[in-house]
Amino acid sequence: MEFLVPGLRHFLVLGSILFALGMYGVLSRRNAIGILLSIELMLNGVTVLFVAFARYLQSDQELAGQMFAIFIITQAAAEAAVGLAIIIAIYRQRRTVQVDQLDLMKG
Amino acid sequence: MIGYAWSILELPLLAFVLIVFVTRRSRQMSAAIAIVCIGIAAVLSLFLVLPQVMAGATAQGDFSWLKLLPGAAPAGSEAALKLGIKVDPLAAIMLIVVTVVSLLVQVYSRSYMIEHGHYDPGYSRFFAYLSLFTFSMLAVVLADSLLFLFIGWELVGLSSYLLIGFWYDRDPRPGVHLLAPWIAAKKAFITTRVGDVGFLIGLIILWNRGGTLQMQELFEQAERGTGPLFQASLLGQPVLFWACLGLFAGAVGKSGQFPLHVWLPDAMEGPTPVSALIHAATMVAAGVYLVARTFPLFHAVPQALTVVAIIGGFTAIFAATMGLVNNDIKRVLAYSTVSQLGYMMLALGAGSVAAGMFHLFTHAFFKALLFLAAGSVIHSVGTNDIREMGGLRKAMPWTWATMGIGALSLAGFPLFSGFWSKDEILATAAEGAGPILLAFGVITVFLTAFYTFRMFFLTFHGAYRGAPSEAHHAAGETTDPHQGSPADAGHHGAEVERGIQIHESDWWMVGPLVVLAIPALLVGFWGSPLGNNGFQRFLEGSEFHELQPNLVLAGVGAVLAIVGIAIAWGLYGARAYRTEPLARFGGLYTLLWRRYYIDEFYMWLIDKLAIGVAYAISMFDRQALDGLINAFARIFAVGGGGLRQMQTGRVQNYGLVLFGGLALIAVVLVVVPLVAR
Secondary structure: OHHHOOOHHHHHHHHHHHHHHHHHHHHHOOEHHHHHHHHHHHHHHHHHHHHHHHHHOOOOOOOHHHHHHHHHHHHHHHHHHHHHHHHHHHHHHHOOOEHHHOOOOOO | OHHHHHHHHHHHHHHHHHHHHOOOOOHHHHHHHHHHHHHHHHHHHHHHHHHHHHOOOOEEEEEEEEEOOOOOOOOOOOOEEEEEEEEOHHHHHHHHHHHHHHHHHHHHHHHHOEEOOEEOOOHHHHHHHHHHHHHHHHHHHHEOEHHHHHHHHHHHHHHHHHHHOOOOOOOOOOOOOOOOHHHHHHHHHHHHHHHHHHHHHHHHHHHHHHOOOEHHHHHHHHHHOOOHHHOEOHHHOEHHHHHHHHHHHHHHHHOOOHHHOOHHHHHHHOOHHHHHHHHHHOOOHHHHHHHHHOHHHHHHOHHHHHHHHHHHHHHHHHHHHHHOOOOEHHHHHHHHHHHHHHHHHHHHHOOOHHHHHHHHHHHHHHHHHHHHHHHHHHHHHOOOEHHHOOOOOOOOHHHHHHHHHHHHHHHOOOOOHHHHHHHHHHHHHHHHOHHHHHHHHHHHHHHHHHHHHHHHHHHHOOOOOOOOHHHHHHHHHHOOOOOOOHHHHHHHHHHHHHHOOOOOOOHHHHHHHHHHHHHHHHOHHHHOHHHOOHHHHHHHHHHOOOOOOOHHHHHHHHHHHHHHHHHHHHHHHOOOOOOOHHHHHOHHHHHHHOHHHHHHHHHHHHHHHHHHHHHHHHHHHHHHHHHHHHHHHHHHHHHHHHHHOOOOOOHHHHHHHHHHHHHHHHHHHHHHHHHHO
16 A cells, blocks of 8 residues: 555646646636636646655755745736736627637637 | 149049039039139140140059959959059140130030020039030040040940930920930930940950050050960950950940941030030040050951951941931031041051041041031021021121131141041051042042032022021010010010021130131141141151152042032032932932931831840740749748638637647657667
């Protein structure tokens, strides 16, 4: 039952699953809000990986991973604010936030 | 002396620049500047340069103009192009001709360009162009390298173009094959350009094989008789032969010799002072001067001299025949110019620079005189057509007298300037050009005397045949748009009579005529046996060899000239002119009148050949070349259309491709090492 003992591998699998779920959401959600949420999920997956690497791997700079996690959380908040602002602006213009209807850049 | 020579060259350029940039708006100032500058140049060349050259001094000075890359210079030459001037007897003579005639013509133009009290709208421009021309011509004269000569050569071509087309907004005068000035200007420019291509080819040959364009160095190579210039080339002829032929082609274009003579009669659409200066005295003589200047090159290949003699002799008689029937006072003179230039070429081809240059020298004075006198007539009568003149002798005594002197000189009447130089040419031709060309020359004496005095008698003798002046008078008084204030309009109208009332020209115009009449009468004695062949001794220096005076030819020439004048008097002077007496020759008359149909032939050639070839090339351009380019463009258009489909505008599609690609790379990175192991 050794594989039940939490180790680096478990956290890697968890982070990857979170990231993959988020990516699936980004690519398949039609609602812009949903995409934004999925991006947050991807970011959190990455954060988990950073913390796990920082915890389990030898490093000269012991807190580097944690620092990155905090940075990511900060910029995720900023990104959510900007993203929501954009979505509201789009909604005011187009009366919709369904991204498959937003194809003005079609070549 | 070299300093004087440089200032002679630069004074007209200074006048041109001053007029263009400073005094353009002030007409009198422009004329004054032009006349003063050329006046100083004329005084310098007459009283400072000429005496020194006659005392045996020559001078040369140059400066390095362009540095050449070592690879661009032919083997064995300096890696720099030099511009320089050289004063020797030949250049000194031309210096006198150009500055003196130019000065007199500009003095004359001061009044000629004011018609009926109205300044020509381009008055300042006219003097600017004349100054530019004088500068360019002096560059041709003084140049010591063929490169500098060529630069001046092209500049005189440009000034000639600008001055022929000086009245660029005028319509063609009514008459048979008369061109509008701007068309005549283009015709002159393009026709001479044909010859200038030959000139350029000649220069390129000399540069590549001779390694220099400095005339002195080329002459030394030619004198040695061996070396790269004498290698056999096309048709077994030495390279130098083709170079000389190229230079001669330039001379043919500029001097209006046979195949390229068509532009000179039409150049008469320019103002008459221009015709006198450029198309009689100086520029058209530049071709003769070029051959005389590069004579050592021609001398080294006698075949080239033969070509010169044949073209010259043929042109002399060919142009004279066309002069017989023309009714335009200036065109008659133009044909005589072509014919006399043919004489000069004949003399050069027969091997005598002195004879050719002597005729150039006398011809410059009496032909400038004839043109200026013709201009005086035109200014007064208001038409070029000698059929509408007649009886002007009483109204214009000074013009009559001076033009008479010029005409006698041109006809070769004994003791006049033209007689001596023409005699010299015939004697030279008898020695070195063979019987046929000599016969051409002798017949031309008769033709020249006849057509010159046909024109002279029709203009000045008999009764006035123009439109009655009363009709013009009435029209002038009622509607004269140029008249000044209404108060003096009536007074002016009566006095001026729209210029139709025939009057002698003012002294600005008559003065130059009188001054020019003196050399037209006397300058021939300098080179005559009576004057101990002073001209020839001066020109040839130590190489002078006395030509035995050929009394038989001189006698024949004098008799033919007098007979020609007498026949002209019988047909045109002694009886009233109603119909053209020469018209009885029917087809021959028409042939001459239509100028041997050469202009028509050239037009046909251009229409069929040039335009045909151009059409074929344009088809190739449009179909083949453009097709290729369009095919390329279509490839990119189609490819771009395909790629457009991928630009859906949906961010999620892009994201899918992005992550899909990333996943693919990841798979490859994982799988390939596994398989490779």
